[in-house]
Amino acid sequence: MTGIARLEMRGISKQYYGNRVLKGVSFSLGKGEILSLVGENGAGKSTLMNILFGMPVIHATGGFDGEIYLDGEKAEIRSPEEAMKLGIGMVHQEFMLLPGFSITENIKLNRETTRASLLSKIFGKPLRWLDMPSMKTDARVSMDAIGLGIDEMLPVKGLPVGHMQFVEIARELDKKNIRLLVLDEPTAVLTESDADKLLEAMKILTNKGISILFISHRLDEVMAASDKIVILRDGEQIADTRPAETTIEKIAEIMVGRKIESTEMRGRPVESIRDDYILQIRDLSVAMPGETVKTINLDVKRGEILGIGGLAGQGKIGIANGIMGLFPSAGTVRKNDKPVLLNNAHASLGNGMAFVSEDRRGTGLLLDDSIEFNIVATAVQVQGKFMKSGAISTFDSKSVTEYAKKMIQDLDIRCTGPEQLARRLSGGNQQKVCIARAITLEPNLLFVSEPTRGIDIGAKRLILDHLIKMNREEELTIIMTSSELAELRSVCDRIAIVYQGMLEGILLPTDSDRDFGLMMAGEYHKFHGKEAV
């Protein structure tokens, strides 16, 4: 395809509060082409799409640098409405459909065809009648175009997710001026056969001259569908390539490749940790919305730091939440060869396990209570610590304050004193309070989820150092879940990668970027055909 590009983005940069999330991204997309954007979570894909679609969040935070051209014309996109007027359509990851309405009504929503009625002659346009037959015909046309063969009058509620995804696409297609369609992880919720159908539908659309921006974590789809591939990492455009010029392995490698020196990896050699298992997880499933765990089998060695990695939504977060009884779970978990009672937070805590939640402000803290109460609250309830003895045992504020002061010093919590409210602390210091609370339980197995999410570098370092220190000095076994692979590789002895709610494999921090990338994309076994370490 030659001539003027359908979409050209030139030097797009964006910062959020001084934090640069996009650094000069430029690419062009021809008429009827499919361009895939790939990258880890946080690579900047969503920000780029928000810019293209004129989302308010972009303009509320100071806009962006760079220029966007549509069919050679400079486009100023300040709101989603303007984007739609310019012929940009977007299919979101979450469905934006009205469940109680029929497919036709959803497709034609706010663009209904109408005809005059008696009332509309008096009161004007808003009271015109819907022209259902013509709306049905329109919907049928769009649905046929992408091969969705179901009745156009079915209600959306109760449709399989695959069909809902197609309805969303049909809706975009029905917009007559559509030039460019953005598909944000459309296949994430689809089964493999539905995903194949979707890829076919994409080809049909491109034959009609519509260009598609495709975002997906499934690298095989990216290879199969795209004309061009742009790889982002940490907001930078790392590579532009074409499927013919590359392989899935290469993409995986480039996607992950963060410069991490072997000296930064503080994990110990596998041989040095005995095969003595503190926790054995068998067929664990956890119904945590958005992070569903299907079946996990995993053995945790006594005294190790085990990392759990994977992309967002694949279920890595669900594992700790399930074992700690926060979300309904099933399966068997044995600790020190004794079964752990699932779905019972009290039992899990009483069993020598503690948990630092990824949801710091929601689950991890009593925001309107003091630091000292936050630190001891769980220990008071689970173990009856910090209570005065006597006929009626009451809270021992004196010993609590003393203990809290010690913790504040050990973990370097920056605060005005143990009485300060947790709400008033910075993210990093709140996280330290959460960790202090967990270790107050004196656990022998500690789950830590996303310990450094959204906190500054200094606090990050301190927290990771403290985790390692506790692991080495107090032989505390730590299971650390994190979206940041580099962080896992710098701290853990072994790293388990979770993909689609199942264990994809276990890697060593020293394994190649390529292997990590493949595992996170669920492609590892296709290339290796064997179980990992």
Next chain:
Amino acid sequence: MSNGLLNKVGIPRLIISLFLAFLVAAAFSYGLPMGQIFSAMLTRFGMNSLLVLAMIPTIQAGAGPNFGLPFGIICGLIGATLAIEMDLRGFTALFFAIGISIPLGAFAGWLYGLLLNRVKGQEMTVGTYMGFSIVSVMCIFWLMAPYSSPEMIWPYGGDGLRVTVVLDGRMEQLLDRFLSFTINGMRVPTGLLLVTALCCILLWIFMRTRTGLAMSIVGSNPRFAEASGLNVNKYRLIASTLSCAMGAAGIVIYSQSYGFIQLYQAPLYMALYSVSAILIGGASLQRATITQALIGTFLFNGLLVIALPVANVAMDSDISEIMRVIISNGIILYALTRKEVGGDAR
């Protein structure tokens, strides 16, 4: 005034304190008998404090102020009427009434808690209507119940209790008169204040036990509580049980000091007065302390006591009842429109 101090005290508390101070000054300048007024203030404070303290457990457990307090109050009324029915007098009558009221109130609170756990987030609305309904249901009970004491049934005989039962010679002002003394024309209801203090201490101790702390964790952040292995519903249930039991005992103490048992529609708005008192004291819908309850009780009731004589002199009319309605509804409305009332000191 600096913003910090204003935030600390809270606008409503400030306005009401200033208004109270103004009324005291006015009463003084009109030459009203200050001794009587102050002793009435103390008495009203003691009468109401347990009913206001009853708000603390549910607020701390995250169920909001207990708008369903009438449920507990009615149990107290049953206790008090039973004491008269059995022809008891003096402290025997009082202790019997309280002894019956507390378990009855606890049971009512437990039932009420079961309901509250099904309507999380709407406790206040549901509680209000629950209270209204139960008061109406009990109107039937007061009419039908087989009481036979001539002091309580209608003077012309038949079934049913009177609207107001006089406690004269039974347990009228028992606590108020206990160890009471007079200085500068002000009578101090020592017994009543001692009982109030005792209730405060017991509640304070309870809130510092593991159960009490758990209740406050549940109210502060239910998800944190679950992650700490606490059963959120259980602690909410304990809170409403405790609150209604306190309400039941509270109304007996209130009635003995007042000298009358008020039946039928009387408990209808009692919850609202207690709720507004604690809110004036600086509590929020999420957090409340004993100090806030006491300050609020004093300000709210102090205002009502002094407004009557001052208004009588100043404008020849009784605005006391009108003011009570305006203040209690106004402060509740104010609290509902904002998350934090008063604000915290840190």
